[in-house]
Amino acid sequence: MTSAFRRSSGLPRGLEWQDKLSSLYLLPSGIVSGEQAAAAVISGNGWPIADGQLAFTAGAVLLRDGAQTWLAMASYSELVDWANSEGEEVARHMGQLVRRMGARRPDWAGLALDRPVIMGIVNTTPDSFSDGGKNLDPQTAIDHAFAMVEAGARIIDVGGESTRPGAAAVPHDEELARVLPVIRALAEKDVVVSIDTRHAAVMGPAVEAGARIINDVTALEGEGALEVAARSGAAVCLMHMQGEPQTMQADPAYVCAPLDIYDTLAARIVACEAAGIPRAKIATDPGIGFGKTVDHNAQLFASLALYHGLGCPILLGASRKSVIAKMSKGEGPGDRLPGTLAAHLSGLDAGAQIIRVHDVVETVQAVKVWLSIRSAS
Numbered sequence: 001m002t003s004a005f006r007r008s009s010g011l012p013r014g015l016e017w018q019d020k021l022s023s024l025y026l027l028p029s030g031i032v033s034g035e036q037a038a039a040a041v042i043s044g045n046g047w048p049i050a051d052g053q054l055a056f057t058a059g060a061v062l063l064r065d066g067a068q069t070w071l072a073m074a075s076y077s078e079l080v081d082w083a084n085s086e087g088e089e090v091a092r093h094m095g096q097l098v099r100r101m102g103a104r105r106p107d108w109a110g111l112a113l114d115r116p117v118i119m120g121i122v123n124t125t126p127d128s129f130s131d132g133g134k135n136l137d138p139q140t141a142i143d144h145a146f147a148m149v150e151a152g153a154r155i156i157d158v159g160g161e162s163t164r165p166g167a168a169a170v171p172h173d174e175e176l177a178r179v180l181p182v183i184r185a186l187a188e189k190d191v192v193v194s195i196d197t198r199h200a201a202v203m204g205p206a207v208e209a210g211a212r213i214i215n216d217v218t219a220l221e222g223e224g225a226l227e228v229a230a231r232s233g234a235a236v237c238l239m240h241m242q243g244e245p246q247t248m249q250a251d252p253a254y255v256c257a258p259l260d261i262y263d264t265l266a267a268r269i270v271a272c273e274a275a276g277i278p279r280a281k282i283a284t285d286p287g288i289g290f291g292k293t294v295d296h297n298a299q300l301f302a303s304l305a306l307y308h309g310l311g312c313p314i315l316l317g318a319s320r321k322s323v324i325a326k327m328s329k330g331e332g333p334g335d336r337l338p339g340t341l342a343a344h345l346s347g348l349d350a351g352a353q354i355i356r357v358h359d360v361v362e363t364v365q366a367v368k369v370w371l372s373i374r375s376a377s
């Protein structure tokens, strides 16, 4: 695996900042929790992340320069001194970033984000990469979803069109016929449902049927999607994808994957706000496996905390994806649970609030152990 960044010997100093601020990013590191987080913040050696249960005590300043991104590490207090010594513009830019990182995240779709939210996957499709065909019958899908809720899932993500690499498009009425009975049955019992779709024509009826979240792998780029999502009042998840499912894995290319994706998500948040979707309703997702090589995915896992700078909850979805097998020894989708857990727990360490999974029982156990350890720190 290769890093997305090049090591710099020190923090960037004395630059003409006014034309460089948009190339300046902060990747929080040295993330601690519980009493350690509180002690770091009180002593001025750290800053809270999202809800105050986590704090970062150091950070990487990332500076893009053409095709290269330079990385300089510093402790939190060195970062503060540095930002203040580089002039008003840098202090303001860094101040906005850390304020966004530290702001408490309000409930999302009515869910408190003070402990990890597990989103269970129900694909009512014949061709999804891992569970394709298993939940095509609505009653089977509904039973499976209730079992996931019983096991601890707090959201059920219902999809009626596969977005796996190479998947074919499905007519909207077919997609609706697959998802609506499942959404209705779950919503009737007050289950929080997200509709996994990239089509405005599906989003509207799905929300009317009771879905509280629109999970769109194209970050509401499709025709009419922003308007429908805004009108619906639903929470949204903006996921990053490069290209189209048919071809996205052909030759994914970035100047710097973590930062290119950060910029795209930032622009989509601005578009949402302009359309009337408040930031409080938005979650962001770097889109593991969607138009990314193994190196790109590894870089995203390693820099996930960067996305706290967008000021929204982070959703991470690595469940059973081919990247897990590519990082290991080529296991089939049904044998990727251990790698999936490792990837998701690393996401929780970075402060991700929501994880999207197939295997709820096993994930709940892993998260409970993770929480016990975290709450002792």
Ligand code: 9MG
Pocket (backbone or CB within 6 Å): 159, 163, 196, 215, 216, 217, 237, 239, 285, 287, 288, 315, 316, 317, 318, 356
């Ligand atoms: C629908 N879908 C498939 N993979 C996903 C991921 O990683 N994140 C989100 N939000 N949705 C996904």
